[in-house]
Amino acid sequence: MVRYAMVTDLRKCVACEACTVACNAEWGVPPGQARTKVQRTPIQGQFPNLMATAYIAQCNHCDRPSCVEVCPVEATFKDANGIVQIKAEVCIACGACVEACPYEARFINSGTEKADKCSFCAPRLEQGEQPACVLTCPAHAKFFGDLEDPKSEVYRKVRLEKARRVETSQITIGPNVYYLGRKEHIELIASLFPPRQK
């Protein structure tokens, strides 16, 4: 069974936002909104002993997606290949999923007025193409593939190089976006995701 996952190598990412531009262009996301966003952690420490990192925020296509759970009309669901999808024609834009996502990956698209988020470029995958962000990244910092396929880059990076999920003791819904990089950077990113108020 295919199980799609993405790996971002934070050592390579230079936070150039080419992924955001490629994604917005590919999916017609209105400028100012984004399915894939480059975020920066606040700078830690005092001059000159500082630490900070950028990271790429997007839908994590979680194993136990809280967005699916809360959708009142079953517009959002998890595909057999692991991709969390939205049926736009069913979505009533109530915003429950936007609230439920602890990674703040969802938004109401101001053009379509429906819930929106990264789809791992599912329509491109059907054409045998890589996701737009992976293809565009000048730093070659993003990797995409099947976590169950030992020949895939993501398998190697997750299973052998120990890319990590951004999880906390309270957010344990099994994200499928992994990060490679310094341990302290990944922990810093995780610290930015407190559990959301119910």
Add this chain to the structure above:
Amino acid sequence: MKAYGTPNSAEPAFAQCRGPREVGYALTFGRGLGSPEPVDLEEAKLVVLIGSHLGENVFTSQITAFSEGLSKGAKLVVVDPRFSTAAGKADWWLPIRPGTDIALLLAWIHVLIGEGLYDKEYLQKYAQGFDQLSAHVKKFTPEWAAAITDLSALQIRETARAMGKAKPAVVVHPGRHVTWYGDDTQRARAMAILTALLGSWGRKGGIFLPTPIPRGGFETPDFPESIKGRADGAGTRYPLASKELGVTNGLVDATISAKPYPIKAWIVYGQNVLQSIPQPKRTLQAIEALDLMVVVDVMPVDQIKYADLVLPEATYLERYDRPTIVDTAKEPFVSVRFPACEPLYESKPGWWIAKQLAVRLGLEAYFPWATPEEHLAGIIEPMEIDAAELRKRGAMKLPGKPYLEDRRPGDDPHFETESGKIELYSDKLKKLGFDPLPKYTPVKPPPKGFLRLIYGRAPVHSFARSQNNEMLHALMPENEVWMQTKVAQNLGLKDGQRVVLENTDGDKSLPIRLKVTEGIRADCAYVVHGFGQRSAMLSRAAGKGASDTDLMSHVQIDPVMGGTGMRVNFVRLLPHLSPI
């Protein structure tokens, strides 16, 4: 322009950008670096960035190689007064006092020589002047440099040792925009000397060698000889300035002073004189003195307001461009650009504008090709590549010989200096009356109450060109001014509030948002370049953010090559009072 008979062409790529570096490295190694810089970032074991913020400065091929090198475990030293994206990745971040880089470089050289960490065999084989260099740096200890640079002697020693250990696979990145303090050629010389000591020039993981690709051409008449000579000072006032790239500020000076002779007209193409050349008031004064100014531009930027005639150029998606031929890649390549659609409205491609001007002036013999396809075929003719294949793929690589060990005796000499060797000590500079070995000269500190204005790039925008693009504007509509937390607290300024920057001559910026951060030295203010444009025709960008160029009322000219040192301006931040 050459066919018309004027020697006066200049581009900011030299005197506002890479010029000092090209001259400094040519003095040392016999050739400049070219573009892109032949830096072997993917194979480096250690990368040293001095004032370069690669990452925020997105030079695509270098980003790919830099990221690859870092993920393979390359160590990184970042010398920058600001905590840049690269500094966030660094093993050593050295937040240096601005303008003191030469002191740091001399101390690094001192440690490498003093502790025997340099590449002795390489220097023996390829270099001259080691004894003079060794004597010269004897007194430049890390303790001496620590007091000047505001870094610790320990850090300076540690980083020098790391370089010694990683040699020759060390990239001391030569940088791109390096016209900072007017001693820039000498700083480039110090970086070149450091590179030589590490044995990195021509070595894997260091600075690789270009592989020249043969270019075809067309028979054209000789250019008419200029009777009056150049007006910009290249080769005269500025002895080592490039006559190919010219000195833009030299042309501004000549236009204002009418010396050595009056200049009556400017044709501005491919540059934005009010954003790229400092002292914009002087630029405007020069424009006032002209009888004619023609601007060829893609966007209605500020300078077109001053033009007598605007020739709107088609965008890159609508035109053929001259093929890009890159020798300074490990595998040299040629890339081509074809129009994706016809030019809109009255815009025309640059090649068409140039050729049509020539035809109307009776100079068509200098453009002996009818179409850009014919021109391209002529250029690539000796490359033995298939034009249809090139068109299909957009770019084609050729085999390269990037390292010294790839070279056979027939490829010599490697070093086109006067001595045929790497010149650690420069007789050429001495003969011209300049320091044959780099020296640190103190820079003027900020006056009380002012901060040094430093500036750089954001990855989203290209210079001042892209601020009006809808998608990019949405990602970064304006720039911010960075100020250290304590400094802001002392002034009672708050993160996010709007301020106005005022320089020591009373020039003020448009209002700009304040970013209060730990990530900058207390003596600096930082902005991203390219904002604060005023042209109302820039529907999105007009009036957004502050222009660093507008605040550059001072420059420190590099006497060797005429470059404008631009980091010699100071600003204070005033609260912007009117409500938004």
